Structure formats: structure tokens, C-alpha cells
Amino acid sequence: MKIFQKEIRLPAYKRGFHLITREVVDNFPEMKNIGSGMLQVWIKHTSAGLTINENADPSVRQDFETFTNDLIPETYPHFVHTYEGADDMPAHLKASIFGSSVQIPISGGKLNLGTWQGIYLGEFRDHGGSRKLVLTAFGT
Numbered sequence: 057m058k059i060f061q062k063e064i065r066l067p068a069y070k071r072g073f074h075l076i077t078r079e080v081v082d083n084f085p086e087m088k089n090i091g092s093g094m095l096q097v098w099i100k101h102t103s104a105g106l107t108i109n110e111n112a113d114p115s116v117r118q119d120f121e122t123f124t125n126d127l128i129p130e131t132y133p134h135f136v137h138t139y140e141g142a143d144d145m146p147a148h149l150k151a152s153i154f155g156s157s158v159q160i161p162i163s164g165g166k167l168n169l170g171t172w173q174g175i176y177l178g179e180f181r182d183h184g185g186s187r188k189l190v191l192t193a194f195g196t
Contacts, residue, residue: 058196063189065188073107096157104178108176
């Protein structure tokens, strides 16, 4: 079994959902050495998350943002953890709901995503800054 691991830094993204599939693939050429295996993408932050979803229509990303803001509003009066602003605790909750990692099969050295699938970064802070990802590819 082969194992490759790398940490990459994403640029700062504005709040919302952003396709990062290209950044992951372009910054991890070692993945081409895996004929059959898995890629795990893990984010090293508690106020941003990862998910896989629609990669073609940008309105899907807009709807994700609208839904998550309606689900966990910043105006919720009972949050105590607001040291870094009104988006602080809502960002932590959103990150927990979406999760900190995704796993994608690798086939023939490439991600085996569906036709309309892409990796999303969910940026839940107004000013989250750059984000670090740990990429781990393993297989034969």
C-alpha cells in the first residue's frame, strides 16, 4: 500500500460555499501514483467545513449559504461564545454539522467523483482567513 500526505493552504475565501476540487487536485500530484484507493481531505479549523455536492450550478452554493444561515442565525439570543463576533458560535455549529472531512475514491490516479460532484469549502466566518487542509491518499 502507498500512502501520501500533504498539507496545503487555501487562500482566504469570503463567507459562503466554494468549490475547491481544482485546488485539491492541482496541489496533490502524488495522487496520480494511486491506481485504486481513497483520498481523505481534512480541514484544520473549527469554523469552516467540507462537503461534496453539485459542481455545475452556482445557485446551489447560494442556496446552501441561505439555508445554513436560516438554520443557525447569528441573531440567536442565547449564544455565549461570541468573543470573536456574532458569526463565531454559528460558525462552530455549522462546521460541526457539515463536518471536517470528506473521503473520495481514487481510480486510475484520479478522483472518482460523479459527473456533477465537487468538493466544497464551507466558509462560515465573515473573515475566516486562509484555511489549511491535510490531504491523505492511500491505496495500491
